[in-house]
Amino acid sequence: MALTAVASGVVPARTRDGRSAAWAATGRDGGVSTGPFASANLAGHVGDDPDAVAANRALLAALVDTTDLAVMDAVHGNAVAFVDEPGEVAGVDALVTDRPGLAIAALAADCATVALFGHDDRTVAVVHCGWQGLVHDVVGETVAALRARRVAVAAAVVGPAVCGTCYPVPDERAEEVRRSRTAAVAAAALVRCADGQPGIDVAAGVVQRVQELSPTAVVARSPRCTREDPDLFSYRRDGVTGRQGLVVARAGGGA
Ligand SMILES: [Zn+2]
Structure with missing residues (x-):
């Protein structure tokens, strides 16, 4: 059995002794969950059978050729955690690792997920970002955490998310997004739905910020x-419903 990747790819190493990075975005299919979580749910907080979630997470890691996986339980904030071992990390919206063979994943079911690939051919990061993440600049905080480790972003992938016209919001919500870190992010994220109501294209804001x-x-x-x-x-x-994931790992095989 294998989770169905709705998109996947490899970011090649830039240097001769660097490590490539594999990434995959999952959808509903290929997992073992049933009912509203059928079948590839990856989240533990939505009411699914924990054994099914664990099995699906093992299948998620296998998509990027590893068995070690760190997943975050996101909270719509802007905290970033550095991880070097498998497990679940609560209270953060971004994970960073430089351990080859350790997969890291962001989960969502409309929010944007982002993978960042460091120019050092070692470091990778994943980010969970909804409208609050735009306002709290979780992408900027993650890029800053990479820079603190002297790592620049060479490439980024933004996973499937709800589009702007499918995400109409009240004027007050749009006003909050207008206070995003930069005006260009707000301009990219705020759209106008057919009936004139504002909508939020979170992924467009994320792309702009990166x-x-x-x-x-x-x-x-x-x-x-x-x-x-x-x-x-x-x-x-x-x-x-369940949550899909965006998972990334550097090629493993020793440290
Ligand atoms: Zn849509």
Whole structure:
């Protein structure tokens, strides 16, 4: 059995002794969960059978050729955790590692997930970002955490997220997003739905933030909308549902 990757790729090493990084974005299919979590749910907090979640997480790690996985239990904040061992990390919205063979994953079901690939061919990061993440600049905080380790972002991947017109919000919410870290992020994220109501394209805001902080980074964004695509979990569409993941790992084989 294998989780179905809705998108995947390899970021090649830039240096001769560097390590490539594999990434994969999952959807609903290929896992062992049942009911509203069928079948590839990766989150423990949504009411799914813990054994099924554990099995799905093992399948997630296998997508990037490892058995070691660190997952975060995101809280819509901007805290960043450095990890060098498997397990679940609570209370943060970004994970960073430089351990080859350790997969790190961000989970979501409409929010944006982001993978950042360091220019050092060692460091990788994953970020969970909804509208609050734009306001609290979780992407900027993660890039700053990489810079503190003297690592620049060489490439980024943004996983499937709800699109702007599928995410209408009240004017007050749009006003909050207007106070994002930069005006360009707010401009990228705020859209106008057909009925005139504001909408938030979180992934567009994320792409803007990565590009303005790391102008030379190669940034790829999934075009898929979680709410429109039945192959993806969507909280806004289904309420009680699972979470898909964006997972990344550097090629393993010793330290
Ligand atoms: Zn949509």
